[in-house]
Amino acid sequence: MxxxxxxxxxxxxxxxxxxxxxxxxxxxxxxxxxxxxxxxxxxxxxxxxxxxxxxxxxxxxxxxxxxxxxxxxxxxxxxxxxxxxxxxxxxxxxxxxxxxxxxxxxxxxxxxxxxxxxxxxxxxxxxxxxxxxxxxxxxxxxxxxxxxxxxxxxxxxxxxxxxxxxxxxxxxxxxxxxxxxxxxxxxxxxxxxxxxxxxxxxxxxxxxxxxxxxxxxxxxxxxxxxxxxxxxxxxxxxxxxxGHEILQDQLTGLHSWIEVEKVLKSELARVNEAEDPSVVVFFWVDSLEQIKEKVGYIAAQRIFQCMGMSLRESIGRSGYAARYGSEGILVVMPHADSNTASSIVKNLADECSRQDIMDPASYTKVCIEFSIKAGIVELRDSMSFEDVMSQAKKNQKVIAEMKCNQGRG
Amino acid sequence: MPDNTANQGSHGVLAGINWLGRTTLNIIGELGAIGIFFFYGLAMIFSLPFQFRKIVQQIYFIGVKSFLIISLIGLFTGMVLGLQGYYTLVKFGSEGMLGAAVALSLIRELGPVLTALMVIGRAGSSIAAELGIMRISEQIDALDTMDINPMRYLVSPRMAASVIVFPMLTALFDVIGILGGYLTGVVLLGINSGIYFNRIYDSVVMRDISEGFLKSLCFALIVSTICCYQGYFTHMRREGFGARGVSLATTSAVVISCVLVLVIDYILTSFLL
CATH class of the missing domain: 3.40.50.300 (P-loop containing nucleotide triphosphate hydrolases)
Incomplete structure (x- = not known):
């Protein structure tokens, strides 16, 4: 030096x-x-x-x-x-x-x-x-x-x-x-x-x-x-x-990844000893890069905003949700089972389907077909973080879809 | 309880002595700071290259722009002196002395003092406010970072201009005041104009004029130093910051300058008489 x-x-x-x-x-x-x-x-x-x-x-x-x-x-x-x-x-x-x-x-x-x-x-x-x-x-x-x-x-x-x-x-x-x-x-x-x-x-x-x-x-x-x-x-x-990502998360009503990661780690450790389960839901937006590229960042952000708002309402203080990677949201719900998770997924699908981002009429110039997928995993003994994620990806299903009208897109 | 009362009493005395000591030290410290500020500002006037342009600008601001107000005040002061003087002198049958009475009181006393008070109100307050705003908006710090000496750039031209302008304004005040006395004494009340001016010619000697100028020079240094000092150190005030600090600095500049002008006037008069 x-x-x-x-x-x-x-x-x-x-x-x-x-x-x-x-x-x-x-x-x-x-x-x-x-x-x-x-x-x-x-x-x-x-x-x-x-x-x-x-x-x-x-x-x-x-x-x-x-x-x-x-x-x-x-x-x-x-x-x-x-x-x-x-x-x-x-x-x-x-x-x-x-x-x-x-x-x-x-x-x-x-x-x-x-x-x-x-x-x-x-x-x-x-x-x-x-x-x-x-x-x-x-x-x-x-x-x-x-x-x-x-x-x-x-x-x-x-x-x-x-x-x-x-x-x-x-x-x-x-x-x-x-x-x-x-x-x-x-x-x-x-x-x-x-x-x-x-x-x-x-x-x-x-x-x-x-x-x-x-x-x-x-x-x-x-x-x-x-x-x-x-x-x-x-x-x-x-x-x-x-810092800018934190702001985006605050706008979508999500927690920071650091917080959620801590909860997930402690839940993974807890389920080894306790009987009541914990559940993780991984939401994932398909074709998000294409939306960013062809429609814009704001459209992409709006999708997450809608998902964030719905999650905030349905999980309240009983769960933690944060952006995971650029295309997903990870939700950790301590002391909850798959049924609770399913109702959260359904709520999110209903809520987002009603929004303008899922309405083909909102896309005047170019229309991109995309879908929101969700995978539910119940945490079990001796699971690692990687196991949880691979299981979530394996379980994921399409919960909401944006279909362009014929002749457009 | 006698013991307790004695304790409280000694505590009160100690607090009093403490306060007295602290206040005295503060005053001495402040006087020292003003003294250093004065000598440093004065020395910077002579640092090369001379700041002719800036001094001329300040002469225009402090002097030329005060021309009208000084003329007006001078005129009415002279007129009222003529009026009051006439009614006093006529009781003794010596109204012919009016010219001497008006001229001497103006040249020796009222001219320098009222000019100083007027310039404090018009230019002194604005010097303090301008420097105060420059201080709180970091303009003085900016000069410092550019390696431009703020004392030389801001304070010295104002001090130099005051020293040049105060005696000139005083002279203007004296002349217009004498003419004001003429207006009431001669034009309104009918004293002979030849007698009015002849009495002035007979009674005013060079010493009266030079003493008046000496006073105005002292006032120039006092007023410019106090007004610049108050503005320059606006940020050091304990009572207020920002705009409030500037307003307090301006008020202090005017009040302290006025009081000092009158106190110094008395001291100088008692030595010069």
């Missing part, structure tokens, strides 16, 4: 009685983009503000190329600070200066560049960030998305060695969000700056990052490459990577 550009060693920081960083050890490497993720208020921005000197650690050290920041001479500190740019979460644009003056400010105040040269550089950035026509307006006269781009333009206009981005995409529409991430990745390759980015855009931010740092509960829960992140089996890390 090369020497880190910036390294935090056992950094502690508190605001009054509230501790924000607890022995933080993080490294940022030259020429890489590091994404810092964590819940709101977890101390991500605090970490950034330490790098640029807006905050000082209560204890611990911050090293720049191996030398502690606290031992920097005034000249060294000025040189280091001038090689950085900081993009604030709320943009921090100067509201009494025009957009042009905002972007030009670091050049005008820090350099002795002739006015024509400043104008050339600023106009280049204005064009690059699609801000033509607003250069004479004031920040309050332009949209939030534009303000974000002005802040970005101001951050890159000095061509810094390192840029610290504090949530650069918050408040942008999805198209601009991707454009900003794209732009960061593009200029990072072109200019070669080191980027540190606090972001909530999971998983998008992983695509442009070389390293990921997760802050959870005042501590660094993970640091490494996005690949290492994907293979990490820590619970906290898992929740961050699959």
């Amino acid at each position: 090369p020497e880190p550009f910036i390294e935090f060693r056992d950094v502690n920081k508190s605001f009054g009685k509230l501790q924000v960083l607890d022995r933080a050890n993080v490294s940022f490497y030259q020429g890489e983009i590091t994404a810092i993720i964590g819940k709101s208020g977890a101390g991500k921005s605090v970490l950034l503000k330490h790098i640029i000197g807006l905050l000082k650690p209560d204890s611990g050290q911050i090293l720049v190329r191996g030398k502690p920041l606290s031992q920097f001479s005034k000249a060294e500190w000025t040189r280091f600070k001038r090689s950085l740019s900081y993009m604030f979460q709320n943009n921090a644009l100067f509201d009494s200066l025009t957009i042009f003056e905002n972007i030009a400010l670091p050049l005008v105040e820090r350099t002795r560049m002739p006015a024509s040269e400043v104008r050339k550089k600023v106009m280049y950035r204005i064009e690059q960030f699609e801000l033509e026509g607003v250069e004479h307006k004031y920040p309050s006269q332009i949209s939030g998305g534009m303000q974000k781009r002005v802040a970005l333009a101001r951050a890159v206009v000095t061509e810094p060695e390192m840029i610290l981005f504090d949530e650069p995409t918050t408040g942008l529409d999805p198209l601009r969000k991707n454009a900003v991430l794209n732009m960061v990745a593009h200029y990072q390759k072109e200019i070669g700056f080191t980027g540190v980015m606090v972001s909530h855009d999971i998983p998008d931010v992983f695509f442009i990052s070389n390293r990921v740092v997760i802050i959870e509960n005042k501590r660094i829960a993970f640091q490494g490459s996005p690949l290492e992140l994907e293979q990490c089996d820590d619970d906290v890390v898992w929740q961050f990577i699959h």
Whole structure:
């Protein structure tokens, strides 16, 4: 591993009685983009503000190329600070200066560049960030998305060695969000700056990052490459990577897979000793990939939403249901038998057949035939998880079907 | 129980001493901070390259834009001085002294003080509010991250402009006030205009004018330092944050500046007389 550009060693920081960083050890490497993720208020921005000197650690050290920041001479500190740019979460644009003056400010105040040269550089950035026509307006006269781009333009206009981005995409529409991430990745390759980015855009931010740092509960829960992140089996890390799936599950009214897996394991262990059975139902949507491809993600999500709602109603608190893989839902019902499971399956079939997703009239352009299948397994002695799944697949039957009208599909 | 009462009494005395000590330390700390802020802001005026453009902008904001209000206040102050002065002097049959009375009270006292109070209300409050908003919206932090010294960029031009503008506005106030006195004394109440101006010419000496200017220079430094300080450190206030913090900073800036102007005026007058 090369020497880190910036390294935090056992950094502690508190605001009054509230501790924000607890022995933080993080490294940022030259020429890489590091994404810092964590819940709101977890101390991500605090970490950034330490790098640029807006905050000082209560204890611990911050090293720049191996030398502690606290031992920097005034000249060294000025040189280091001038090689950085900081993009604030709320943009921090100067509201009494025009957009042009905002972007030009670091050049005008820090350099002795002739006015024509400043104008050339600023106009280049204005064009690059699609801000033509607003250069004479004031920040309050332009949209939030534009303000974000002005802040970005101001951050890159000095061509810094390192840029610290504090949530650069918050408040942008999805198209601009991707454009900003794209732009960061593009200029990072072109200019070669080191980027540190606090972001909530999971998983998008992983695509442009070389390293990921997760802050959870005042501590660094993970640091490494996005690949290492994907293979990490820590619970906290898992929740961050699959955050969007958790939201989908919440919308469908399902539990998280972690919860259901725990219940299933304990039930498998329990049925070995107890007499009352437990039952597992595996629902599976046939041709889901085709629906996603030809109709869309929303249609696919609607199918799961309908299944989730029906399951929530019929199993209530007596069972647990979660997405299993991309096409299935696994239901675990402790202390229940096959009859209960059958009635749940019937309910689901009736409920979903009534919904618009099972109505051919809803598909105006292309119609895909698909079916919902269900397999019931009663848990018995010495069954493994794999046994349960293979048994469920063996027992599965079609419970609801979408048939396209003739001449369509 | 006598023992208990004694204990409570000593506890109360200790708490009192504790409070006194804490408050004194806070005041001394605050005074020290203002002192450092003042000297640092002043020193930054002379740091290179000079910030001519920004100083001129502030002269326009603090000075030119106060022109109308200072003229109006000066005019009515002079007029009321003329009116009151006339009715007092006429009792002693010396209404001819009206010009001297109006001019001396304006040049030595009312000119510098009322100008300072007016500028505090118009420009001082807006300096505190502007810097306060810049602080809470992280604009001052943004300057810091760009390695632009916020004291040099924001505070020094305002201090320099105040030092230039206060004496000029005071001079304007004095002249228009004298003309106001002329309006009531000469035009309305019929004093001879030659006598009015001749008395001014006879009684006002250069020392009166320079003392008035010295006062206005001191007020310029006090007002600009206090207003900038209150705005600049809005975020350090314990009583309020955000918009409330800014409103408190603006109020403190105006109140503290006004009180200090009057206190310093008394001290300076007693030394200069």
